[in-house]
Amino acid sequence: MHLLRLALASLTNRRFTALLTVFAIALSVCLLLAVERVRTEARASFASTLSGTDLIVGARSGPVNLLLYSVFRIGNATNNIRWESFRHFAEHPRVKWAIPLSLGDSHRGYRVLGTTPAYFEHYHYGRQQPLELKEGRAFAADPFEVVLGAEVAEALHYRPGDEIVLAHGVAKISLTRHDDKPFRVVGILGRTGTPVDRTLHIDLAGMEALHVDWRGGVPAQGSARIDAERARRLDLQPKAITAFLLGLDSKIATFAVQREINDYLGEPLLAILPGVALQELWSLMGTAEQALFVISLCVVLTGLIGMLTAILASLNERRREMAILRSLGARPWHIAGLLVLEAFALALAGILLGLALLYLGILLAQGPLQAAYGLYLPFAAPSAYEWLLLGAILLAALPLGGVPAWRAYRQSLSDGLSIRL
C-alpha cells in the first residue's frame, strides 16, 4: 500500500509526462474498443435487418450483390426482373407471401422503394418484429402516397399531409425531378435501426406512374406529358421490378423452391437464402476486420511502448529519488515494485480514460453514424470480450513495467548511495 502511494506521489511529481503517457494509452485503448464495437454492431445490425424471409430473388448475379442491393440498399441491381416472373412465383403453391421491391428513384439522398402493402404486413426485422406505423397509415388506393422511414421523416422534418417530389436516379443532386407528380406523406414508420428507416415507401403503381410518360430514358415533353390526374386513371401494372422477397409455408420447401427459381427458364433468376448470403458477406469482410483489429492492437502496443520509454527515460532523473528511498531503508525489490506499480497505474489510468473517451465518442457520434451509415452504436457496458481485451492490456503492462524495474533493481544495487549527482 505504501508502495502504491509512493508510486502515485512520484507520478504526481512528473504529472505532465505521466498525463501524456496516460493519454497515449487512452487513445489507443479507445481506438481498439471502437473498432471492436463498430465490428460487432455492424454485424448485429446487418443480421437483424431481415428476419422471417426464406428467399430473396433477383436477376442472376452474385448472392452478396443481391443481398446488398435488395435489403441494404447498397449498390445497384445488375438487371431487373419481369413482373410475370414475380407473379409466377408469388402464386407458387409453397409460397405463403411475396413482397416485390422496385428501386431506382430517390428523394434528397434517401432511396425510394416501390412495393405493395404486403411489405408492411410481412417484412420483419430483428427478432421477428413487424414494421409499425408511428403515425398515419400505409399507402392505399391512390398511387401518389408515400410512407416514410423514421430517419427520413426526422431528418427532413416531414409530417403526414406534406407533399414531396421524388427524383430520378439515386444521386444526391439529381437533374431529373418528378415534379409533375408530387407524393403525399400518409404515414411514418417507427424506428427500426435498419435501412427501412432511411427509405421512402411508395406503391408499385406510383413507381410506374412516375415513369409512365417517359420515352427513351427522359420525361416526355409538352402534350405527351401525362399529369398525375391522368396517370391515376391509367393501368399502372409494372412491367419490371428489382427483386422480391418470399416467405414459404415450410422451411423444408426452401431448397426445392430455390432450385426451381434458379432453374426457371423464363429468365435468369437467382434465389438466395439471406442467412447464407450474409455469412458469405462476413467471410468477405472478415479479412478487412481482422486487419483493422491487428492495426488497433499495434496501436495499443505502441501506446504501451511509449509508456515504457517514458518510465525508462525517467529512471536517470530519478536516481536521487531511488537513493533517498534506499537510504530510508527501501530494499531493491521495493524499488522494482515501485516501478511495476507505476506502469500498472499508468496503464489502468489509460484504460479508464480510454473507456471515458469511447463513451464520449459514442455519445457524440451516435446520431451522425445512424444518419449516415444506419449503424446504431448502443450506449452499453463493455462486453465480456471487451473486458478480456482490457484485462489483457493491463496484464501486458506488468511485464513492460518489469523492464525498468529490472534496471532500477540492478542500479540500486550498484549505485547504492555512492551516486554522484
Next chain:
Amino acid sequence: MPRSLLALSLLLLTAGLARAEEPHRHSEHAHGEALAAHEHGSAQLNLALDGEILEIEFASPAMNLVGFEHAARSDAEQARVAEVRARLEQPLDLFGVPSAARCRVQEHSLHGALLDPDEVAGHEHSAIEARYRLQCSAADALEGLNLAALFGTFPATRKIQVQLIGPHGQQGLELGPERTALEF
C-alpha cells in the same frame, strides 16, 4: 485467313441480327437451361431441419465420389459405382447423424448419369445428386452433424458448401477435411 475471319464475323453478325429480329417470345424456353457449376473437389450440401423432419440434399461431381465421370465400362469401374451407391444409401453413417436423435430414412433418391445407365450420358461432366428425408423421433437430440465419415469415404472431396436451415435460422458454411462438424 483474314477473309474467312471476315466471313465468320459476318455470319455471326447476321445470326445475331436474325435473333434480334425474332419477336421476343416470353416462353419458358427462351433462355435455355441454366448450367450448374461443376468444380472437382467441391460439393454442395443443403440441410433443412423442421420439427422431426431432416432433409438432406447432397450434390457432388461424380469425380469426387467415384473417381471418374464416364460411364462405368470395366468390371472394376462397375464395382466402384456399386460401392459408391451402397455408401450413399447409408446416409445416417455418411453424414454422421447422431444415433441419439433416433432418425430413420423415410425417403431417399439417387440421381446421376453414372448411377442410372439408362440416363443419356455424353455430357462432359457428370454429377451425382442424393436426396434424403429423415424422420427423427428425438429431433431435440439432433444438435449437429459430423461429416468426418463422408470426407473419409470420399477423400477427393476437399470442401463442401453447406446451406443450412435450422431452428436458429439460416446459416451458410464451408466444411473441409479439417473442419467436419456443423451445428443446427
